[in-house]
Each structure stands twice: as structure tokens, then as C-alpha cells.
Amino acid sequence: MTKRFLSTVLAGLILSIILLMAPARADETFIIVQSTTSTQNSGLFDHILPVFTETSGIEVRVVAVGTGQAIKNAANGDGDVLLVHAQSAEEAFVEEGLGVERFDLMYNDFVIVGPSGDPAGIAGMTDASDALAMIAESGSTFASRGDDSGTHKKEQALWQEAGIDPAGSSGDWYLETGSGMGATLNTASAMGAYALTDRATWLAFANKGDLVIAVEGDARLFNQYGVILVNPERFAHVKAEEGQAFIDWLRSDEGQDAIGSYQLDGQQLFFPNAK
Amino acid sequence: MPDDGTVLTTTGSLAGAEVLPVCGRDLVVARDGRRLVDSANLALDQPGVTALMGPNGAGKSLLLRLLAGLIAPDQGAVTWAGTVPDRMRASRVGLVFHRPVMLRRTGLANVAFALKVAGIPRAQRHDRALEALASGGLEHLAASPARVLSGGEQQRLALVRALAPEPQALLLDEPTANLDPVSTLAIEELIVRSAKTGMRILLVTHDPAQAQRLADRIAFMHAGQVEAPVSADTFFNDPASARARAFIAGRLVL
Amino acid sequence: MDDLSGAFAQAFRLIVGFDPDLLEIVVLSLQVSLSAVILAGLIGLPAGAAVSVTRFPGRAVVIAVMNAMMGLPPVVAGLAVYLMLSRAGPLGDWGLLYTPSAMVIAQTVLVAPIIAALTRQAIEDLHGDYDEQLRAFGIGRSGMIATLLWEARVGLFTVLLAGFGRAVSEVGAVIMVGGNIDHVTRVMTTAIALETSKGALDLALGLGIVLLVIVLGVNALAGLLRMGVAGRAHA
Numbered sequence: 001m002t003k004r005f006l007s008t009v010l011a012g013l014i015l016s017i018i019l020l021m022a023p024a025r026a027d028e029t030f031i032i033v034q035s036t037t038s039t040q041n042s043g044l045f046d047h048i049l050p051v052f053t054e055t056s057g058i059e060v061r062v063v064a065v066g067t068g069q070a071i072k073n074a075a076n077g078d079g080d081v082l083l084v085h086a087q088s089a090e091e092a093f094v095e096e097g098l099g100v101e102r103f104d105l106m107y108n109d110f111v112i113v114g115p116s117g118d119p120a121g122i123a124g125m126t127d128a129s130d131a132l133a134m135i136a137e138s139g140s141t142f143a144s145r146g147d148d149s150g151t152h153k154k155e156q157a158l159w160q161e162a163g164i165d166p167a168g169s170s171g172d173w174y175l176e177t178g179s180g181m182g183a184t185l186n187t188a189s190a191m192g193a194y195a196l197t198d199r200a201t202w203l204a205f206a207n208k209g210d211l212v213i214a215v216e217g218d219a220r221l222f223n224q225y226g227v228i229l230v231n232p233e234r235f236a237h238v239k240a241e242e243g244q245a246f247i248d249w250l251r252s253d254e255g256q257d258a259i260g261s262y263q264l265d266g267q268q269l270f271f272p273n274a275k
Numbered sequence: 276m277p278d279d280g281t282v283l284t285t286t287g288s289l290a291g292a293e294v295l296p297v298c299g300r301d302l303v304v305a306r307d308g309r310r311l312v313d314s315a316n317l318a319l320d321q322p323g324v325t326a327l328m329g330p331n332g333a334g335k336s337l338l339l340r341l342l343a344g345l346i347a348p349d350q351g352a353v354t355w356a357g358t359v360p361d362r363m364r365a366s367r368v369g370l371v372f373h374r375p376v377m378l379r380r381t382g383l384a385n386v387a388f389a390l391k392v393a394g395i396p397r398a399q400r401h402d403r404a405l406e407a408l409a410s411g412g413l414e415h416l417a418a419s420p421a422r423v424l425s426g427g428e429q430q431r432l433a434l435v436r437a438l439a440p441e442p443q444a445l446l447l448d449e450p451t452a453n454l455d456p457v458s459t460l461a462i463e464e465l466i467v468r469s470a471k472t473g474m475r476i477l478l479v480t481h482d483p484a485q486a487q488r489l490a491d492r493i494a495f496m497h498a499g500q501v502e503a504p505v506s507a508d509t510f511f512n513d514p515a516s517a518r519a520r521a522f523i524a525g526r527l528v529l
Numbered sequence: 530m531d532d533l534s535g536a537f538a539q540a541f542r543l544i545v546g547f548d549p550d551l552l553e554i555v556v557l558s559l560q561v562s563l564s565a566v567i568l569a570g571l572i573g574l575p576a577g578a579a580v581s582v583t584r585f586p587g588r589a590v591v592i593a594v595m596n597a598m599m600g601l602p603p604v605v606a607g608l609a610v611y612l613m614l615s616r617a618g619p620l621g622d623w624g625l626l627y628t629p630s631a632m633v634i635a636q637t638v639l640v641a642p643i644i645a646a647l648t649r650q651a652i653e654d655l656h657g658d659y660d661e662q663l664r665a666f667g668i669g670r671s672g673m674i675a676t677l678l679w680e681a682r683v684g685l686f687t688v689l690l691a692g693f694g695r696a697v698s699e700v701g702a703v704i705m706v707g708g709n710i711d712h713v714t715r716v717m718t719t720a721i722a723l724e725t726s727k728g729a730l731d732l733a734l735g736l737g738i739v740l741l742v743i744v745l746g747v748n749a750l751a752g753l754l755r756m757g758v759a760g761r762a763h764a
Contacts, residue, residue, distance in 0.1 A: 340661070343665055345661050345664055345665065362664075362667050362668075362669060363667065364667070365664070365665060365666065365667025366666060366667045368665075369665075370661075370662075370665035372661070372662065376658060376659055376661075376662035378676075378680060379679075379680050379682075388666070388676075389666050392666040392667050392668050392672065393666070393667065
């Protein structure tokens with residue numbers, strides 16, 4: 001009897017695999033969007049994607065990784081649309097023929113957060129580079145993404161303008177987490193460190209602990225998001241029509257309104273600026 | 276349901292699977308420069324029980340494994356009915372070890388397993404396994420898990436399992452060592468009964484009394500070499516060699 | 530600690546509330562990991578048994594590699610499978626990346642060596658005891674492997690459970706090849722990783738407790754099943 005019982009269990013399991021493998025929603029069209037954690041973790045996609053899916057019938061599957069990783073994945077053809085925030089890398093992507101055309105989509109801004117005690121004395125400053133210089137000077141702990149993401153690239157540019165190479169102090173007061181924005185903020189929160197973060201992720205972040213915004217409002221902290229259709233001439237499987245429909249909708253009045261209307265704790269996180 | 280394409284007779288035995296005589300010629304097995312079996316000759320060419328006797332380390336168990344086709348000799352040849360042993364005929368040469376190896380299933384399933392490997396069709400296995408158990412007086416163990424039986428029961432079951440496919444030759448390696456008198460008697464009865472059917476039996480034993488009870492012939496083995504089999508009477512009363520005489524008198528040391 | 534009691538409260542709320550999103554994630558986790566364990570078992574059990582009953586040149590190397598593969602980091606397994614399934618990879622045309630199938634493949638790659646290596650160890654001991662008797666019956670190589678696997682079934686059940694534990698608890702491989710897409714490839718571990726990155730630590734820990742409860746439940750079920758098997762075998 002045991003044998004029969006075992007084979008029944010096994011048969012049930014194998015059946016469940018077959019059901020799993022079967023394309024359960026074969027009739028539904030979907031596109032894959034390579035994007036960043038900031039758009040996902042802030043809840044923006046949860047707000048706007050249902051609206052698009054309802055009007056178009058196209059399901060959007062978001063893979064949320066760092067900008068560097070997202071661009072690499074898209075360069076392998078593993079996605080139909082790229083939605084990230086690192087303008088020069090995006091332009092290079094199009095120039096190499098991997099993408100069709102880059103469109104401005106929306107922006108938010110970066111902020112420098114740090115412990116409320118403010119050991120570097122930068123609270124209220126409006127020059128981000130000067131603030132970083134003071135962090136370096138005081139040897140206050142700074143948590144960096146260190147993962148080639150859009151945020152990391154922005155941070156490196158700011159250090160450069162401050163005339164400081166923090167990599168020399170890596171492991172000392174400069175900590176490269178090599179992970180996403182959330183993990184880096186968790187680190188900063190636990191260690192009382194400063195960090196550069198996009199405002200959307202910061203607002204949605206639930207483990208702030210002692211951290212507060214120290215520096216904001218610098219024009220250089222402007223964070224532009226772009227959207228690109230992966231080149232169907234390069235990758236035949238790219239769902240060009242559906243992908244383009246998504247991009248067109250994002251840039252339409254309806255899409256731009258959806259982006260602008262997303263609020264968290266009464267604050268608008270993303271500002272549509274498609275032309 | 277036909278099992279693995281083997282040709283079957285109406286009784287379910289393997290057709291044309293002839294293994295007699297079981298024969299070892301000029302067998303040599305050497306390990307680390309020592310000849311454990313040294314130019315040994317032994318043939319099961321007559322019906323009845325042939326006992327293989329000799330001191331520990333004489334190479335008796337090794338010779339038995341050679342004849343069973345489990346080990347290949349370094350020199351010489353084992354033949355079954357004139358050809359080299361092969362897997363398809365293995366069930367025609369029954370084998371019982373000094374320590375029984377029971378499968379983790381019931382007594383009946385252990386016997387049925389041997390029948391399955393021997394190519395007996397599924398439809399016949401259950402009845403034939405029950406018959407085999409009954410012939411050994413083990414019906415009551417049919418549903419018992421084999422691994423928890425007593426040593427004596429396991430060994431009787433092992434013998435019944437070896438007999439179930441109706442082998443032409445049966446090789447027994449000290450089957451009653453460490454068993455109580457009752458189990459020993461039951462096993463000896465089965466051996467005698469099988470021998471009467473014409474089965475060729477080779478019995479490795481240390482026990483002169485057992486050899487006297489069961490053996491038609493006795494071959495003496497010492498230091499890897501086998502003396503020609505002689506009748507039990509001759510062996511005990513007028514041994515051919517000084518070493519055999521010393522062994523019987525309990526004076527032989529290796 | 531506040532975080533910890535918050536986590537238990539969250540876990541309780543998640544389980545009692547029977548959130549449909551959570552249910553979907555749990556079901557997918559079980560489907561993916563059980564599928565992977567079955568596939569890995571179909572590969573690893575015979576492979577491990579075959580290595581233990583066969584002698585061939587280079588066998589020691591094969592065993593060493595199998596044992597080393599037990600420590601394969603999930604991220605490496607995930608990366609290897611990503612490179613195979615990526616559109617730029619050799620199997621890109623199958624379009625499996627970012628599907629549950631890809632996750633099953635990655636976990637199979639991760640678990641099959643574990644099952645193979647542990648099976649080899651279990652069968653090798655048994656083989657020493659059974660080899661001569663089984664060959665005396667006239668059994669062939671494949672019959673020998675099948676018989677030894679069945680004889681070792683009680684121990685191998687534990688091996689499969691160990692494989693399941695490894696599969697269901699890893700995150701590095703599934704997040705890379707699955708993409709953690711909501712309602713498509715989000716499983717327990719990737720959901721935990723996501724909530725952690727959002728700083729929602731109590732929710733993440735709550736999900737972790739749910740995962741633990743599910744793994745416990747699967748083990749308890751397997752224990753009952755095994756007791757049934759062992760009861761029949763009595764050894």
C-alpha cells in the first residue's frame with residue numbers, strides 16, 4: 001500500500017510540474033521591462049502599471065535591479081524596454097545600436113542622508129560637493145552603493161567635483177556595500193553613516209532609524225529617468241509593438257498624469273517631463 | 276507480463292540455460308604476490324553433495340566465488356556447461372553465503388525478487404515464492420520483514436530463496452556456522468532433499484560431523500590447492516595425504 | 530526587541546489573514562522547489578548510485594567534483610543558468626529567462642549535485658554488503674542500481690529533504706534567473722529580499738517565519754511518509 005501511496009504522491013507532484021510548465025497565460029501578451037530598484041521599491045510601478053494594462057491589455061513584467069545591471073541585461077537582449085536613470089550610459093546604449101531611441105520620461109532628485117547628530121556638520125547645506133568634502137575631511141562614515149548603478153555613478157561624479165578620491169579610503173570611513181539602495185540604506189542606518197539616495201527610495205524606506213535628510217536642493221542632485229526600446233533589429237524576439245506602446249503611453253498625457261499623481265505620505269515622488 | 280525478453284518454458288524456467296557441469300580448471304588467484312588459490316581443479320560433475328573442507332585461509336570461500344562466477348581468476352578458467360559463466364544463467368547456480376544478505380522487504384518479497392531476476396513472469400512469482408517458502412517450512416515468515424528475523428530464520432530463508440529458481444547447482448559457504456542445532460537440522464534437511472532431486476551441491480564446511488552426515492564426496496583444500504574428491508568413508512578412514520590426515524586429527528596448522 | 534515581536538505579529542497576521550498575494554507566492558515557492566527536487570532526484574539518485582557501483586578511470590576525480598559541487602554558491606548556479614538562458618546565450622531562443630521554468634532549472638543545477646553526492650555515499654556502504662548476493666542472483670548493472678536505490682529508500686528520503694531545504698531557502702539563483710517579477714516569478718525568498726531592501730524588516734522577518742513554518746510542515750509530512758515506508762521495511 002505504501003508503494004501505491006508513494007506513487008500517488010509522486011504522480012501528483014509531477015502533475016503540478018506540468019501545470020506549472022504549461023504557459024498558463026499564453027494568450028496574454030506581456031513585455032519585460034528592465035528597470036531600477038528606485039522605481040519598484042518606491043511603489044511607482046504598482047501605481048501606474050495597472051492603468052496601462054487596463055487600457056492596452058499588455059502585461060508589464062518588471063525586473064528591478066541596479067541601473068548598471070539593467071543596462072547589461074538589456075544589452076543581452078533580456079528585456080523589451082529599458083527604464084533607468086543614467087543618461088550618458090543610456091545614450092551610449094543607443095549609440096551602440098542596442099536601443100532604438102532614448103526619451104526623457106521623468107525626474108526626481110537625490111538627497112544626502114545622514115545621522116541626526118550630523119558629525120560632519122553638513123545639515124542644511126545646498127552644495128552637494130562641498131558637503132561630501134566635509135564628510136571626507138571629518139572622516140565621517142559614508143555608505144556607498146559601489147555597484148555601478150545610476151545612483152553610484154551620480155555619487156562618483158560629485159566626489160570628482162569635490163576633488164576627492166574616496167576609493168583610497170575604502171574600508172576606512174568610506175564603505176562600498178556593493179548592493180542595492182535598500183541594503184545600503186540599511187547599512188547606513190545601522191552604522192550611523194551618510195549616504196546618497198534617490199528621494200523616492202528614501203521616502204518609501206521603512207528602516208530609517210536615526211537617519212534624516214542632510215542635503216537637498218542642489219541642481220546637480222537632479223535625477224533624470226529615460227526610457228528606451230531595445231532594438232528589435234538587433235534582437236528579433238523583442239516585442240517592438242507592445243514595447244513601443246508602453247513607451248508611447250508613458251510619454252502621453254495619460255501616462256505623465258499617472259506618474260505625477262503618485263504620492264507617498266502626501267509627497268509627489270516623480271515629476272513627469274517627457275517632451 | 277513478459278519480463279526482459281528471456282525465453283521461458285511453460286514452468287517458467289530458463290529454456291536451454293544449462294550450467295552443468297560447473298567446472299574450475301587450473302585456477303589461480305594471487306594477491307600481493309601470494310597465491311590464495313593455486314592451480315586448483317574442482318568439478319561438480321556428479322549428482323549429490325560434495326563437501327569442501329580445509330583449514331581457515333585455505334581459499335575455500337574464494338574457490339566457491341570463482342565457481343559462482345563472482346570473481347574472475349587470474350589464471351585458469353571456470354566453465355558452466357563448457358562456457359564461461361554469464362549473468363543470464365546465474366540464477367541456475369544458487370549461492371548461499373556464510374552470512375545471509377536479506378533485502379529490506381518481506382520474506383515472500385525476498386524470494387519473489389530472486390524469481391524476478393531469474394526471469395520468472397510476474398503472474399507466477401507470488402505462487403512460486405509461496406511454494407518455495409512452504410517447502411522450507413517458512414510459510415509463517417511470508418509477511419515478516421526479512422531483516423528483523425533471527426539468524427537461523429534468515430539463513431533458512433536465504434537457502435529457500437536460492438532454491439526457488441530451481442538451480443541446477445547449489446554452492447553453500449558454511450551455511451550453518453553460528454546456528455543453533457534446530458536451525459542447522461532444518462538446513463541440513465533441505466540440503467539432503469535437494470540433493471535427492473539430482474541437484475549438484477558444493478558445501479564448504481568446517482564441521483567433520485556435518486560432512487559425514489551430508490557429503491557423498493569430500494575434497495580437501497589447503498594453501499590454495501585442492502585434492503581430488505574422494506568418498507566420505509575414504510576421506511575419514513584413509514585420507515590420501517598427510518595434510519588431510521593431520522587436518523582430521525585436528526593437528527593441522529597453516 | 531521591538532523588531533522581533535513585530536515580526537512575529539506580522540507572521541501571525543500573514544498566516545491568519547491568508548493574504549491571496551502571499552498564498553500565490555507560497556504556492557509558487559513550493560511548486561518551483563518541489564519540481565526542482567524531483568528533477569534533481571531523477572538526475573542525482575541514479576547518477577550517484579551509478580558512480581558508487583561502477584569502477585572507472587577518473588572515478589576519484591568525479592567524486593571529488595561531486596562533493597565540491599555540494600558547496601556551489603547559489604549565485605554562481607544562477608549566473609551560469611542566466612548565461613545559458615539569456616537571449617545572448619546558447620539557449621536564449623527558448624525564451625525561458627524570467628519564467629518559473631528558469632527558476633526550476635537553476636535550483637535543479639544547485640540541488641542535483643547535493644543529491645548525487647549524498648546518494649553515492651549512502652549507496653556505497655550498501656553496495657559492499659549487497660554486491661555479491663545481487664550478482665549471484667544474476668542481476669545486471671541497471672538492476673543493481675535500481676535495487677540499491679530501493680533498499681536505501683529511507684535514507685534517500687532524507688537526502689531529498691535536504692535538497693528541498695536547500696532549494697526552497699536559496700535566493701541568489703532564483704532572483705537572477707527569475708527576476709523577482711510580481712505575480713510571475715516572486716517566491717518566498719525573493720519577496721524577503723525585496724522587503725529587506727525596502728527597509729520593511731519586520732515584514733521581511735515575518736515572511737521568513739512563514740517560510741520556516743512551511744518548511745517545517747513539509748518536513749513533518751515527509752516524516753510521516755517516511756515512517757510509513759520504514760514501518761514496512763522494519764530496517
